[in-house]
Amino acid sequence: xxxxxxxxxxxxxxxxxxxxxxxxxxxxxxxxxxxxxxxxxxxxxxxxxxxxxxxxxxxxxxxxxxxxxxxxxxxxxxxxxxxxxxxxxxxxxxxxxxxxxxxxx
Numbered sequence: 001x002x003x004x005x006x007x008x009x010x011x012x013x014x015x016x017x018x019x020x021x022x023x024x025x026x027x028x029x030x031x032x033x034x035x036x037x038x039x040x041x042x043x044x045x046x047x048x049x050x051x052x053x054x055x056x057x058x059x060x061x062x063x064x065x066x067x068x069x070x071x072x073x074x075x076x077x078x079x080x081x082x083x084x085x086x087x088x089x090x091x092x093x094x095x096x097x098x099x100x101x102x103x104x105x
Contacts, residue, residue, distance in 0.1 A: 010094040012087065013066050016076035018055050022048075 025032060032047050034040070038054025039047065066073060072090065076083055 009098050010090070011069065011071045012074050012090065013062055013071040014074045014076040014083070015059070015062075018052055018059075020077050021055060022051070 022032075025036070032051050034047075036054070037047050037051040038057075039050055041050075041054065043053040044050040062071075065071060074083060074086060074090075078086075
């Protein structure tokens with residue numbers, strides 16, 4: 001299905017605790033999202049419980065993908081500013097490596 005898709009030079013996995021996710025979600029919107037709570041999957045009739053269950057399932061899958069494909073894990077429990085700085089540094093390094101590889105051809 002995805003055979004025509006480009007292979008990325010780098011994949012970043014922003015890994016954060018469920019607690020941190022909830023705190024950030026409620027600080028930004030003051031409510032949980034239907035889809036991000038997995039309410040369509042029927043995990044629980046309670047939105048909060050469903051959110052926790054669904055996000056745990058997603059984290060499990062992403063950790064497996066990270067091990068299989070070598071995603072670069074970013075600790076997203078830190079401040080947004082720190083995460084942004086870290087991402088900028090890593091993205092710059094990736095872009096420089098891609099540029100150097102292209103120049104050497």
